[in-house]
Amino acid sequence: MSKHAAGVDPVVEPAAAAAQVEATVAEASPAAAPALRTHDELKALAESGAAELGWDAPARDVIAWVERNFDLSSVAVACSMADAVLPALVADQMPGVDVLFLETGYHFPETYATRDEVAANLRVNVVDVLPENTVEQQDRLLGKDLFARDAAQCCALRKVAPLRRTLAGYELWFTGVRRDEAPTRTNTPLVTWDEANGLVKVNPVAAWTFDQLVQYSDDNLLPVNPLLSQGYPSIGCQPCTRKVAPGDDPRAGRWAGSDKTECGLHV
Numbered sequence: 001m002s003k004h005a006a007g008v009d010p011v012v013e014p015a016a017a018a019a020q021v022e023a024t025v026a027e028a029s030p031a032a033a034p035a036l037r038t039h040d041e042l043k044a045l046a047e048s049g050a051a052e053l054g055w056d057a058p059a060r061d062v063i064a065w066v067e068r069n070f071d072l073s074s075v076a077v078a079c080s081m082a083d084a085v086l087p088a089l090v091a092d093q094m095p096g097v098d099v100l101f102l103e104t105g106y107h108f109p110e111t112y113a114t115r116d117e118v119a120a121n122l123r124v125n126v127v128d129v130l131p132e133n134t135v136e137q138q139d140r141l142l143g144k145d146l147f148a149r150d151a152a153q154c155c156a157l158r159k160v161a162p163l164r165r166t167l168a169g170y171e172l173w174f175t176g177v178r179r180d181e182a183p184t185r186t187n188t189p190l191v192t193w194d195e196a197n198g199l200v201k202v203n204p205v206a207a208w209t210f211d212q213l214v215q216y217s218d219d220n221l222l223p224v225n226p227l228l229s230q231g232y233p234s235i236g237c238q239p240c241t242r243k244v245a246p247g248d249d250p251r252a253g254r255w256a257g258s259d260k261t262e263c264g265l266h267v
């Protein structure tokens, strides 16, 4: 159980305390890593999964393939907390799955609220993936507002490295990457071997459109980040995310005014 769970107020009734613990967001713990298959074995599995599922199998079939071939404890779902569609889809077939949230320390209040809502309402275990240093420590070590001077280094320290460390404890991760999000994402496969992180990467909603995503979220009354309907179709850290005009590239508001288009997680 998480450090947060240990902090449950002792005057809370046992049932309420249990509910509070259920809704708790855990912190990433490498000690919990299960025994994993070798990279060669996993790579072969990714290749056979890609061949079996092809280019546009339904998300349900993609998740069913994962369920048949992987233990629950070896699987994680990445979630930016813009919406809860991916965690909900996976939890429907694999309840109790770990959902990784990159806790950079720079998110919008609405994003933290969505994370807490997901932890409280879905059958998932939300895990905060933390950087080595807090924002205050990073400011002391590298100067204030690194994101404004060197966004690549800031993302490398606060997103890419912590995620890589955490993914080392899993055999497979699900992402919500969609082909319609950006020109850099049009060739996203359903299943692939992620060489950079050394595990299988599965993108069950790669073929979905933004409208399909919103429809699924509405139909299933899922938690959703209110910023999505306030001009932020792609939500990242607060200092690096701007509103975009209707009809513009959904990711145009990410690192606006710079050449940067990806944080490095999916390249």
Ligand code: SF4
Pocket: 104, 106, 147, 150, 151, 152, 154, 155, 156, 158, 159, 236, 237, 238, 239, 240, 263
């Ligand atoms: S998105 Fe911005 S604030 Fe967040 S880790 Fe990257 S550079 Fe830093």
